Amino acid sequence: MAVRSLATRKTLTLGLNSTRLTQSRALQTFSLPDLPYDYGALEPAISGEIMQLHHQKHHQTYITNYNKALEQLHEAIQKGDSSTVVKLQSAIKFNGGGHINHSIFWNNLSPIREGGGEPPKGSLGWAIDTNFGSLETLIQKISAEGAAVQGSGWVWLGLDKELKKLVVETTANQDPLVTKGAHVVPLLGIDVWEHAYYLQYKNARPDYLKNIWKVINWNYASGVYEKESA
């Protein structure tokens, strides 16, 4: 009996040790970031109903599924199960991308009384004029490309750090901007998935793209631009 309890204690400590070991390599789980404004604060450009669903349901679902996929990936790596590791890549890209993209998006928006819609000044304003001629031209370009995305996706204003210029890109589904180039940093992203506008604008994606500029947070984009172009 004593032997057995010794053994149990040993296995217990062994078990505890291994738990500690795995905990030190523990998986970070992601959680839903808070919005820096109320759901209704972006009206009438984007309805409170959409903001709430978009944040609490869609973004949350991406995070939940991202965490699940990462956990499965972690297990598969530990077991050396290569085919599962590879199989999980699309779920990670989709759900992880969804988390990345939406986290940026919430910062790209701001209520009008907090500066939403105010044109960018400083170095970003200057860079826009240099790269595109004017802010209006850039806005037209982004809106046109966003409207032309077939199916689901995003339209981006990015900084190509290698070429040192601003670019307008679109990505499909939840592909993050980095899939267009390792050196391309997102400054501004606009979600053109139907869930981002359908309840309010129905089929009229161009109307959504016209109105969203009233609540675009150029301050955030400027901040990222200044940091990344330093």
Added chain:
Amino acid sequence: MACHLLLTDFTLPLKSPKLSHSRQQRKGRSNGSRKVSTTVAYYGLKTPPYNLDGLEPYMSKRALEVHWGVRHRGFVEDLNRQLRKSDILYGYTMDELVKTTFNNGNPLPEFNNVAEAWNHDFFWESMQPGGGDMPKLGLLGQIEKDFGSFTNFREKFVETALSLFGSGWVWLVLKRQDKRLAVVKTSNSINPIVWEGIPILNLDMWEHAYYLDYKNDKAKYVSMFMNHLVSWNAATVRLACAEAFVNLGEPKILIA
């Protein structure tokens, strides 16, 4: 070749072109003639085989007004507008146009419009008031043969619908080479006829298809479709037509 059970909307005016705007119909034909009567082809928007409130409460009248009345109509009108610019693509049936404009994976600009018009025609007819329940007889037999049981098929269909990333469609399709039914998902506007599959049913999994009625609750939408909307009648007729082209083996003849 799909069997379309359709009501063509003849309320769309067939416009005749002004005679001053003459066009060559084929390469090589001289344009020396003074009065060239040109033929113009237009696709029409077909109405669903039920009233717009016929699928309530599982698909609302409001949803159909926007989905069919605005979006589907938009595809047909945009397609006609594209075709007006050039007559190279005239004279095709919608099936042929889908395959031609798919261009072996490098789609032409017309593909999205014609494929979505096709997909939505097929979708409205894949549903009926009082739908759902189960298929019968030959179709049920084929499903049981190819999936093991109807329950297995239903699980596979639902799982496929819910695991689609982004916009797309889920299909019950008859694979010609394999001579069997399968569940497939396609992205955006892709349609199985481009790889010679014969569609039997489809379900629109673009967000616009369910968002007004179910918001982000995809699972409920798919479940309601399976329980109350899917038209096994339409599927049966389509499979019967398909059997003219695909030999599914000896029929089981029941002896009294």
